[in-house]
Amino acid sequence: MTLLTGKYPDKRGRFGKYGGRYVPETVMYALEELTQAYKSSKRDKSFQSELSILLRDYSGRPTPLYFAERFSDKVGADVYFKREDLNHTGAHKINNCLGQALLARKMGKRRIIAETGAGQHGLATATVCALFDLECVIYMGAIDVKRQISNVRKMELLDAKVIPVESGSKTLKDATNEALRDWVTNVRETFYIIGSVVGPHPYPAMVRDFQSIIGREARAQILKRAGRLPDLAIACVGGGSNALGLFSAFLDDKKVDLLGVEAAGKGLTSGQHSATLTLGKPGVLHGSMSYLLYDYDGQITLPHSISAGLDYPGVGPEHSFLKDSGRVEYTSVTDKEALSAFKLVCKLEGIVPALESSHALAHLLKKKALKQYTGRSKSKRPIVLFCLSGRGDKDLDIVIPMRRDSEGAKI
Amino acid sequence: MSSKIQNLKSSDNLSRSHLDVLASLMSGVRNNGRKLLIPYFTAGYPSLRATYDLAKLAEDCGADILELGAPFSDPLADGPTIQKSSQIALDNGVNLESILNLVEKIRVKSNLPIFIMGYYNPIEAFGPRRFVKAASASGLTGMIIPDLPPEEGEEFTGFAKESNVAVTFLAAPTSTAKRLKKIDSMSTHFVYAVTVAGVTGARKSFGTETLGALRRFRHALRKPFVAGFGVSTPQNAAKLARVSDGVVIGSALIKALDGSGYRAGSKQIANLLTAVRKSLDGLT
Numbered sequence: 001m002t003l004l005t006g007k008y009p010d011k012r013g014r015f016g017k018y019g020g021r022y023v024p025e026t027v028m029y030a031l032e033e034l035t036q037a038y039k040s041s042k043r044d045k046s047f048q049s050e051l052s053i054l055l056r057d058y059s060g061r062p063t064p065l066y067f068a069e070r071f072s073d074k075v076g077a078d079v080y081f082k083r084e085d086l087n088h089t090g091a092h093k094i095n096n097c098l099g100q101a102l103l104a105r106k107m108g109k110r111r112i113i114a115e116t117g118a119g120q121h122g123l124a125t126a127t128v129c130a131l132f133d134l135e136c137v138i139y140m141g142a143i144d145v146k147r148q149i150s151n152v153r154k155m156e157l158l159d160a161k162v163i164p165v166e167s168g169s170k171t172l173k174d175a176t177n178e179a180l181r182d183w184v185t186n187v188r189e190t191f192y193i194i195g196s197v198v199g200p201h202p203y204p205a206m207v208r209d210f211q212s213i214i215g216r217e218a219r220a221q222i223l224k225r226a227g228r229l230p231d232l233a234i235a236c237v238g239g240g241s242n243a244l245g246l247f248s249a250f251l252d253d254k255k256v257d258l259l260g261v262e263a264a265g266k267g268l269t270s271g272q273h274s275a276t277l278t279l280g281k282p283g284v285l286h287g288s289m290s291y292l293l294y295d296y297d298g299q300i301t302l303p304h305s306i307s308a309g310l311d312y313p314g315v316g317p318e319h320s321f322l323k324d325s326g327r328v329e330y331t332s333v334t335d336k337e338a339l340s341a342f343k344l345v346c347k348l349e350g351i352v353p354a355l356e357s358s359h360a361l362a363h364l365l366k367k368k369a370l371k372q373y374t375g376r377s378k379s380k381r382p383i384v385l386f387c388l389s390g391r392g393d394k395d396l397d398i399v400i401p402m403r404r405d406s407e408g409a410k411i
Numbered sequence: 412m413s414s415k416i417q418n419l420k421s422s423d424n425l426s427r428s429h430l431d432v433l434a435s436l437m438s439g440v441r442n443n444g445r446k447l448l449i450p451y452f453t454a455g456y457p458s459l460r461a462t463y464d465l466a467k468l469a470e471d472c473g474a475d476i477l478e479l480g481a482p483f484s485d486p487l488a489d490g491p492t493i494q495k496s497s498q499i500a501l502d503n504g505v506n507l508e509s510i511l512n513l514v515e516k517i518r519v520k521s522n523l524p525i526f527i528m529g530y531y532n533p534i535e536a537f538g539p540r541r542f543v544k545a546a547s548a549s550g551l552t553g554m555i556i557p558d559l560p561p562e563e564g565e566e567f568t569g570f571a572k573e574s575n576v577a578v579t580f581l582a583a584p585t586s587t588a589k590r591l592k593k594i595d596s597m598s599t600h601f602v603y604a605v606t607v608a609g610v611t612g613a614r615k616s617f618g619t620e621t622l623g624a625l626r627r628f629r630h631a632l633r634k635p636f637v638a639g640f641g642v643s644t645p646q647n648a649a650k651l652a653r654v655s656d657g658v659v660i661g662s663a664l665i666k667a668l669d670g671s672g673y674r675a676g677s678k679q680i681a682n683l684l685t686a687v688r689k690s691l692d693g694l695t
Contacts (some may be wrong), residue, residue: 012562020562020563021560021562021563022558022559022560022563023530023558023561024487024558024561024581024583024605025560025580025581025585025586025590025605026560026581026583026584026585026608026609027585028560028585028586028590029585029586029590030585032587037642043491051516052526065519072414125437127518168484168485173485176487177485177487179487180487180644181488184487184608184610185608185609185610186487186608186610187585187608188585188608223508263413281536282535283532283535283536284530284531284532284535284558285485285532286485286487287558289430289535292532294532294536295509295536296536297506297536298416298506298507298532298535299484299501299533300484300485300532301481325604326524379631383422391438
């Protein structure tokens, strides 16, 4: 297998045929400017040292690698949780926001905008804006505002302006449209902090790089703890930033299987899901070519997931590339399966996982999930590295009513 | 007798193809300083039948080129007016195929150059090469794709040229000199100059940013360029056309249809287009 690390994207921002810059001309210069600023920040020692100090002292990195013993016994493997939920603001999103906010400051942009689904990226953005004294505007679908109200309140406490988006599906897709419209209008003074490995070049590569600290830490930690690399690294995939953050450290380790878990919503045949890589086709939305959910006419179809962070019809272009190349496999689990994994892990481990991350846990709980690994070494169980991308406090309003009413997936 | 003359005249016009008309418009711009009037209608808003009638009306009011908006579920370069009309067109079941059928119908009686302005994903779903072939067969003149900058548009432009379909790229106030050069050379006939950093929508007035940008385009672009985004009155149209080669007027027309129903709206549109035509002709 050819080495994947550091090779992609190419100069045009392409991962194979995916990626690129499909945006209005008005923001093209800003993407060129950002690409340059990002490139020079990589070589800028003071930038890098400021970022790593913030990641350590402000966000609490390195995050622990936790051996989840009771969950392991349940699934018949040694499962290690990479505890991104223990980051400041409760998810991996802060890794990326700290990096981009430092860049914004370096570029002299005083106004920050962002889109958010579950509110975790919005919260992380509002947090770094408070820290760096930057103006902050968050676009959030009106449905998501309702189902993740605790995050909205936190963002407002941090002095961010949260704008509920009423157009289209009123979720992450439309929040992203509105953020892009704002950016096109205010591009000169505004820095758009995109929250996942999506959007026009350089965002997919830049966000991956800022999140790659997850994989770098986890690789070193598991080598130390388990004495070898895992058989499987697994993460949930919406846009796919926590997954790429984890996978990026293992792309060239042939023996480590990589698996991304998408949201099958109410089922793959229900028409209500967010399983972009499983059921989508290559297309163009929000600035890049990638797998996408759309109809015969090319109109984007409305996704569904119980988890606001996965409720998106697109996915990062690098995931599309990794799927086609066969290096990463993708599967999906339903709302129901994710919900029961959520509850089980609360009870077994005393950890409340985000509904997003619960999708990956749900896959591990499937009967045949780990069958292929059991014969590998006779005496020992397979080793699984799981990215616990965030904590589930934000999801209580979704999970608790659903215990009474299983139809109430969307509020 | 007058209807006979009318018939003769129109059949004479029809002997020239819409591509010839486009070419002679461009030389009119270069040689005589002609100012182009380009109305935009969302195809299928309020209905495809209405769009057919509006095309005829626009031509009668002095339109040089017709721009038909292809609706998309996620029109991220558009303001509320066109977002709304696009959604209604989508609810009416409009797609690229039905728009090309409409073009074919208009083509029976008119050689007015027609451009489709539409986002890239529906074209990707259609198949870019297959689409330009179908477009050419229907009598479509050209394409404007707001989320396809020159960097991503090379393959598509190649297909379009094979099929004799024109391609117009957009220039923005934020485009660098290097970018303008590329936009200019890749556009086959003319460039679409976005007047403001922002989304589509009627605006009352333009600041120095707009006029400054248009002057910069005048200097940097060799091909004719028309100013779009925000044109809403004969006065602001004239102001923009003084430093460009014409105007695109869109949201103001859609608003007229939204406000008062088709009949009153089309009357307003006729009045506005006639007045804009007059003010543009006053400049030459």
